[in-house]
Structure formats: C-alpha cells, structure tokens
Amino acid sequence: MIAQFLGFFIFIITTFALFIFYYIKVFWHLKLLVLQNKKGKTPKELQAMDLLIFDWKNAEERKLRLEALWMYPLLFPVEIDERDKGEVLHIKQTIKRWNIAIYLTLMAMLLSYIYISKTGFGG
Secondary structure, three states: OHHHHHHHHHHHHHHHHHHHHHHHHHHHHHHHHHHHHOOOOOOOOOOHHHHOOOOOOOHHHHHHHHHHHOOOOOOOOOOOOOOOOHHHHHHHHHHHHHHHHHHHHHHHHHHHHHHHHHHOOOO
16 A cells, blocks of 8 residues: 555656646746847846746737747757857757656656556555
8 A cells, every 4th residue: 555655656746747847948948049039138037937927918928938838849859059059058958958857757657657557546
C-alpha cells in the first residue's frame, strides 16, 4: 500500500512539475522574442509573472505571448546557429535544457503511471 501511494505521489508531483517546467520554458521563449524584437522591456527586466500579468487589452502584447507559447513546441529542436552570440546563445541553450528537463519529467510521469496501473492503485 505504501509503494502504491508513493507511485501515486510521484505521479502527482511530476504532473505539477511538468506544468511548471513548461511555464518556465515559455518564459524563456518570451525573453528570446523580446531580445530579437528589441521592443518594450529588455530581457533582463522581464520577470516570470510578466508572462501572465500584462495589458490584456493590448493586441501586440497578447500576440507576443501567443508567439512565445508556440515558438518552439516540445518535440521540435531549438536551432542554434554559428551566428548566435552572447545572450541569444545563452537563452537558446537554456531553452534546450528546459526541454531536456521536460522530457525527463514526462518519462518519470509515464513510469509512475505504469507502476500505478500495474499495482492496481485505487481498484
């Protein structure tokens, strides 16, 4: 029973971690877009809550957030060119690291789900 509860607990924790990791990944996408567009705040001025807390009536701000959400979907690679230097290179490498963290979290979540289904938790 304790092992089943532990598997269920790991499943819940990895599910929440997946949402948090993806939110952070999209925040780095927003930083990259702001750096490439050179409009508004600088990437160093952006905070994590700026992804959700902004002027929702401003169509450009909404479009920028939507573009950040769809910039690099999960299964697509982040393209790093030889021309990428400085902060752009750093942001793209950070996005790649968050992709890896998301993949590992997905694997842990699936493994915990398989464990729960094999042990018959709740049934």
